Amino acid sequence: MVYNNFIWSDLSQPxxxxxxxxxxxxxxxxxxxxxxxxxxxxxxxxxxDNDLLFPDLTSAHRSLDAAVESAYGVNLDGDEQRIVEHLCTLPLPPENKARINPHP
Incomplete structure (x- = not known):
């Protein structure tokens, strides 16, 4: 999954x-x-099957997963299904809603 396709958490927070x-x-x-x-x-x-051949990549992805989960305020232990389910429940910001449904 690619995190940057989804809405960022509220960056106005401190x-x-x-x-x-x-x-x-x-x-x-x-x-x-x-x-x-x-x-x-x-x-x-x-x-x-090749995780053991690329431990640095596996570790980097685990760190990225944890950082993304933290940014969204969840701890889903890297469970991709739960992450996708959570991301798909996030509300769209008003500017994106207009693009999806320009004629409400």
């Missing part, structure tokens, strides 16, 4: 920008870990 910065930094760590394995394909790196 720690909002800090949480966003943490997510962006951990996202970069995932990209950096991938770059360390440029001789491998994305399919190889993300094959669950």
């Amino acid at each position: 720690d909002g920008e800090s949480k966003r910065s943490t997510v962006e930094a951990t996202d970069q760590a995932v990209l950096d870990a991938r770059a360390q394995h440029s001789d491998s394909t994305i399919a190889e790196m993300y094959d669950p």
Whole structure:
């Protein structure tokens, strides 16, 4: 799942920008870990049977998952189904509702 397709949590909160910065930094760590394995394909790196071959990438993704969950104020232990269910229940901001239904 890609976190940046979903609505960000309320960045007007005092720690909002800090949480966003943490997510962006951990996202970069995932990209950096991938770059360390440029001789491998994305399919190889993300094959669950190969987790032991790419511990840095697995660790970077766990950190990113935790940062995203923290930004959204949940602790779902990286359970992708529960994360998707939660993200799909978030209300759309007014500017996005207008794009979906321009003629209410």
